[in-house]
Amino acid sequence: MKVLIAKNYEDMSGKASEHILNRIKAKPNIVLGLATGSTPTRLYQNLIKDHKENGTSYRQIITFNLDEYVGLSGDHPNSYRYFMDHELFNHIDIPKENTHIPNGLAENIEEECHKYEALIKKHGGIDVQILGIGQNGHIGFNEPGTPFSSRTHVIQLEESTRVANSRFFRSLSEVPTHAITMGIETILEAKEIILLASGKAKAEAMKRLFLEEPTEEFPASALKNHANVLVIVDEEALGDLDEKDLQKLNLI
Ligand code: GLP
Numbered sequence: 001m002k003v004l005i006a007k008n009y010e011d012m013s014g015k016a017s018e019h020i021l022n023r024i025k026a027k028p029n030i031v032l033g034l035a036t037g038s039t040p041t042r043l044y045q046n047l048i049k050d051h052k053e054n055g056t057s058y059r060q061i062i063t064f065n066l067d068e069y070v071g072l073s074g075d076h077p078n079s080y081r082y083f084m085d086h087e088l089f090n091h092i093d094i095p096k097e098n099t100h101i102p103n104g105l106a107e108n109i110e111e112e113c114h115k116y117e118a119l120i121k122k123h124g125g126i127d128v129q130i131l132g133i134g135q136n137g138h139i140g141f142n143e144p145g146t147p148f149s150s151r152t153h154v155i156q157l158e159e160s161t162r163v164a165n166s167r168f169f170r171s172l173s174e175v176p177t178h179a180i181t182m183g184i185e186t187i188l189e190a191k192e193i194i195l196l197a198s199g200k201a202k203a204e205a206m207k208r209l210f211l212e213e214p215t216e217e218f219p220a221s222a223l224k225n226h227a228n229v230l231v232i233v234d235e236e237a238l239g240d241l242d243e244k245d246l247q248k249l250n251l252i
Helices: 009-026 042-053 078-085 107-120 159-168 184-188 200-211 220-225 244-246
Strands: 002-006 031-034 062-065 068-071 128-131 153-156 178-181 192-195 227-232
Touching: 002 009, 009 042, 009 128, 009 192, 009 200, 009 227, 042 078, 062 078, 062 107, 068 078, 107 153, 107 178, 184 220, 192 200, 200 220, 200 227, 200 244
Parallel strands: 002 227, 031 062, 031 128, 128 192, 192 227
Antiparallel strands: 068 178, 153 178
């Protein structure tokens, strides 16, 4: 796991967009794995700005999002489809049919999960997966205790996750109880993974990620079993590590 330290959120987002743009330049039909949440929003704004100013094209790019709430339609303002359309897709030249997000309203959710896996395979797998991290170490919506061998599945959200995400909803009762998420094994099949973390709220999770051995009780620790992970973390999110801890990191 390589670690790139950023000064703050702005700097983390700039480093992340620069990295992604280099990957797009090298492979214009790249398959990108995308994440939602507040962490990647500035990264998406940077990509939009670059698209408008420099004309980087997304016409041949395929995207797969990590997760979606069960029970919300794509035009619900809190669905991840709505988020992605408004935060990124509507502002770049990507054909909508190239963008994939699990369907939270699928009648047969099991089948939806299988279809999602099959689609990823059909496109040759994910080249670069962007990840945020939950305060409890979740990646996608894989909550603590999710097997590292999991594929795309339905998960019951932890109460702490619902509370953390309720800031986007009018009230906690409106936050769905379940989500469809790529599994941990699905995520680990991406050829490259970029994990972004910013702010004090993530400091404890980052300390656990960097210092603990892989355990299913802390889903992000599965990333230690992947050969090509870059963590871009800002100073606040590194706040719980002391000098000695920092020396153990593979800083670039
Ligand atoms: C949600 C998403 C995750 C995301 C996490 C952190 O639960 N399912 O993919 O990484 O929240 O969100 P934020 O970036 O807002 O801190």
